[in-house]
Amino acid sequence: MPKLIFRLFLSFVLFVSVFIFIQQHLKPDSFGKYGHYRANAIDDNKMRTSYFKSENKCKECHQDIYDLKDNDVHYGVRCESCHSPKINASVECKEMPPKVEGTLKFCGQCHAMNLGRLKKGVPQLDFKEHKQGQNCIECHNPHAPWELKEN
Amino acid sequence: MGTKRKLENRRKFFQTSATLIGGTLMYSLIKPFEAIAETKEKDTEDDKANLPLWGMGVDLESCIGCGKCVEACKIENDVPKEPFYFRTWVEQYTVKNDGEVKIESPNGGIGGLKQSVPDEDIFKSFMVPKLCNHCTKAPCVQACPVGATFISPDGVVLVDETYCIGCSYCIQACPYGARYMNPITKVADKCTFCYHRITKGLQPACVEVCPTDARIFGNLKDKKSDLVKFLQKNPTQVLKPHLNTHSRVFYNGLSSEVK
Numbered sequence: 001m002p003k004l005i006f007r008l009f010l011s012f013v014l015f016v017s018v019f020i021f022i023q024q025h026l027k028p029d030s031f032g033k034y035g036h037y038r039a040n041a042i043d044d045n046k047m048r049t050s051y052f053k054s055e056n057k058c059k060e061c062h063q064d065i066y067d068l069k070d071n072d073v074h075y076g077v078r079c080e081s082c083h084s085p086k087i088n089a090s091v092e093c094k095e096m097p098p099k100v101e102g103t104l105k106f107c108g109q110c111h112a113m114n115l116g117r118l119k120k121g122v123p124q125l126d127f128k129e130h131k132q133g134q135n136c137i138e139c140h141n142p143h144a145p146w147e148l149k150e151n
Numbered sequence: 152m153g154t155k156r157k158l159e160n161r162r163k164f165f166q167t168s169a170t171l172i173g174g175t176l177m178y179s180l181i182k183p184f185e186a187i188a189e190t191k192e193k194d195t196e197d198d199k200a201n202l203p204l205w206g207m208g209v210d211l212e213s214c215i216g217c218g219k220c221v222e223a224c225k226i227e228n229d230v231p232k233e234p235f236y237f238r239t240w241v242e243q244y245t246v247k248n249d250g251e252v253k254i255e256s257p258n259g260g261i262g263g264l265k266q267s268v269p270d271e272d273i274f275k276s277f278m279v280p281k282l283c284n285h286c287t288k289a290p291c292v293q294a295c296p297v298g299a300t301f302i303s304p305d306g307v308v309l310v311d312e313t314y315c316i317g318c319s320y321c322i323q324a325c326p327y328g329a330r331y332m333n334p335i336t337k338v339a340d341k342c343t344f345c346y347h348r349i350t351k352g353l354q355p356a357c358v359e360v361c362p363t364d365a366r367i368f369g370n371l372k373d374k375k376s377d378l379v380k381f382l383q384k385n386p387t388q389v390l391k392p393h394l395n396t397h398s399r400v401f402y403n404g405l406s407s408e409v410k
Binding site: 052105114 | 217
């Protein structure tokens with residue numbers, strides 16, 4: 001083999017090995033385990049805190065209210081649909097209780113008149129005609145809306 | 152042109168055929184060794200077979216546009232409050248009597264959608280919740296130059312927040328506009344089907360709070376899951392099927408106006 005070619009070959013081998021060496025050191029752990037990404041990133045995504053606890057957690061303390069709701073027209077509405085946890089709420093809901101003001105604006109999110117909502121089984125009200133100025137919870141019990149309170 | 156040239160041609164022909172056959176033989180010799188290198192991949196494929204395949208169904212016939220899902224998503228996933236950043240949002244489509252289509256989504260639908268067109272002008276009106284479609288052939292994954300966004304083995308498109316360089320190529324690549332640049336973390340962010348919840352057996356936050364069960368979440372491989380039942384019951388469609396993204400968010404009652 002001519003000297004020139006040998007040197008070229010040697011530098012080529014050197015270049016490739018240096019490349020492999022650097023790559024091994026720069027490549028993050030678990031990269032390429034499942035594909036062209038860091039497999040540990042899947043675990044990173046699992047590590048977030050969940051603020052919403054689901055109904056089973058609410059039932060531990062509030063079984064009575066849950067039963068009331070579950071046997072009435074709001075049975076499909078989950079606890080946290082209305083009592084959404086406050087942002088920055090800690091794991092314990094007692095520290096920042098998810099209280100709800102039963103205002104026209106709040107109940108109107110679902111019950112205000114909108115043509116796109118008709119015929120979907122949700123009662124629609126024109127709040128200009130229906131008891132204007134009052135809060136919904138002054139008459140209705142949100143967990144059993146048709147048990148009207150006497151005024 | 153003589154016999155010499157002809158012979159040369161013939162020699163060349165034999166030489167090429169010999170190299171071709173020899174090459175194939177050599178390759179067949181190497182092949183058993185390839186299997187050793189591949190075993191690792193095969194293991195992961197076996198893992199994949201036991202994993203669920205997550206998907207979502209959206210029932211437009213039940214969606215009332217209350218915006219609870221958008222609100223819940225923002226709380227659950229620390230999405231900035233400004234009405235510009237959304238992992239999911241609800242649009243109201245209004246088709247007027249003259250054929251004009253009006254699409255609205257003030258603040259993504261938080262606080263309930265309100266109809267701005269007078270009732271007598273409306274031909275039809277409906278709500279469409281939108282989110283990441285978790286494409287099987289995701290354009291955003293192909294666009295990412297560093298491998299920071301990927302499809303997890305259980306079929307959810309995720310972002311590696313520590314690896315993302317914030318070039319926003321994926322945001323441009325997404326045909327559904329489902330990604331945004333998080334102004335706090337400075338990396339791309341998107342719907343993960345609440346990956347931290349579904350891996351613990353909970354439902355995604357938007358599904359959890361939906362009062363009319365317009366969102367159905369489940370495992371596409373489990374024939375008894377709510378989602379598979381929903382798909383069996385209803386004729387469903389995906390958004391932008393012509394783009395061949397094979398998305399895993401299925402819409403029931405999708406009108407042709409929806410883009």
